[in-house]
Amino acid sequence: MQRIFEKIRESAGLEISQYAFDKILRAMATDSYGWRIVDISDQPFNLVAETLKQMENTGYLKFVGSRIDLTRNGKNLLRQRGIYPKADFRCTHCKGTGYDVSTYEEMIAKFNETLEKLPRPESIQNRWIMTPESIFRRAMLMVQKGNSAGKEIVILKDADLLSLALALTRLPDKITVLEDNREMADYLFNLSHTARLPIEVHEYDLKDAIPKKFFGKYDVFMADPPEGYESLMLYLKRGLALLRPGEGQAGFFGLTHTEASLRKWQTLQRELLLMNDIVITDILYEFTEYENENFQPDKIQADVPIFQQKPTVPWYKSCVYRLETLEEFEPLSEPIEIHDDLMNEEQLAYSKKTEIKEET
């Protein structure tokens, strides 16, 4: 195995451990479809793609369209390493999330209707967005936890339109979206105006200090940060700067296994818990699914053919974290230094020679 591990390191600049390798093998034992292998392995995309490529080079598998075919050598390898396929006991009713969206069916219809009348601007259409079902599951989670009815909620960028979903529930007292994309901000303003919804939109770049009128003023924040470590922490620190002092405020954010390693999860957990008087109350595995509609295979480097075809199943999923503030919580006022790390070695876009930056 050492040879494959070295090849992966050389080619992708990523370290792979025995354990991560076995998780990828386990995904291969479970499904042959490339995108499902990424989904099941819970490893950074680049690591999975590079591993598959090196295993093809070494004769353990063949690429057949968008699937892999294990060779005899490949099957032997799985047997030698004691790899079992991944079981799936997740409830089909709620897709393993524990939250049943059927109660919100009418609202989802209304949501889709609104979007048909007023489609998102093109620059946003090209981004990945959550499925409407997943958006409403987020909303339900917030309602169930008591973080929606009568609350003032702030959303840090909102390409997914959670603001619209929350507004349709008519429960929050106030919904504020902070958005740096001018087109999106204009769009949200129109949407809110046309549908007469209580959504406030403010143009604001998270890299700038938080305007005084927003600082420490909210009960709840929601964010779906890019997962480069610095951008991730930037979003969370801004979120924590927006919450009122004292206990009972909540923050929600998404985090994947596909763009963030468990090492990054750990660093984030440590930093969050020591940064302020907060506690993590929930970490919900694969709570959110994303649309494949806008997926652009040409943004992925062409050397792993099975990822050149548009995915036909949901495969990119995020987990949801929920934080709660305790008595000594104070909104964070520290200035934040930003270096540009929106891309890093665990990020999605697959490229053979990404410039690798050290982080954390």
Place this chain on the structure above:
Amino acid sequence: MQRIFEKIRESAGLEISQYAFDKILRAMATDSYGWRIVDISDQPFNLVAETLKQMENTGYLKFVGSRIDLTRNGKNLLRQRGIYPKADFRCTHCKGTGYDVSTYEEMIAKFNETLEKLPRPESIQNRWIMTPESIFRRAMLMVQKGNSAGKEIVILKDADLLSLALALTRLPDKITVLEDNREMADYLFNLSHTARLPIEVHEYDLKDAIPKKFFGKYDVFMADPPEGYESLMLYLKRGLALLRPGEGQAGFFGLTHTEASLRKWQTLQRELLLMNDIVITDILYEFTEYENENFQPDKIQADVPIFQQKPTVPWYKSCVYRLETLEEFEPLSEPIEIHDDLMNEEQLAYSKKTEIKEET
């Protein structure tokens, strides 16, 4: 409100915050049944019981059998404080856990059958135990996460008989139970012998240092610690001492909101993350339900009448944490000093004049 808060402090020795108070009010707005109020409020039992008592004393509510009846004053109070009933969107199929036990129906029947033939010893029957459904959900979670098939699993005390459930799946390579209760150890030995199951039972008191033959030898540990802070940490430290070095080992444990405040959750999270090279991968709300069968109302002090009647609905539930080890993980070898804190101010058993100990 200050008067009620002071009364609660005086009488139960517990601090109550505006926020915790509102969570209890919210539960009261949602349901009138005492045990459901404890369940919904997600606050320590003693705090809920004392709050209800003081609210009765102050004319906000009346006790009617095992229910509460809000007076006009009580209803006004809820309105003034902007209290909304708690929504419930949890999937009825999987009880909001995301895990469907129907696949394991036959095994659950076999589990119950085994218990009919060989009932647990009396000293254990008087303890609270998980429902068979919940036991199998735990087992499914372990299987799904890849922490069961082909793994060596250690369980720290096992009144719930997770070992039996795991053995019935036939997936783990080895199941070891460490048990300090002699009667329980003998029982498990018989059970395993009679049903020809691969369960090893060892008599061992967690307060003693871990015997060398167990130290650093397992892939997975499972524990359901008592929730006094010291006992909680004792179990978790012992669990971490039993795992193999390096990445990919896992630990599972239960933790409630009924016997542990969010402050305790936070201290635990901070301590765990700094103690060793581990990450928290999942925190699953109310994953586990317990039987009411062995509930003994006479163990609860008689001054809050609505808790003198045996609960008729599941109300005591625990959340499940899952940890994973990373590369630098080393099994913990530090000696652990134990003071007797099996009871503390957040613990279940309701008593007006519990001796209060400072903790953490």
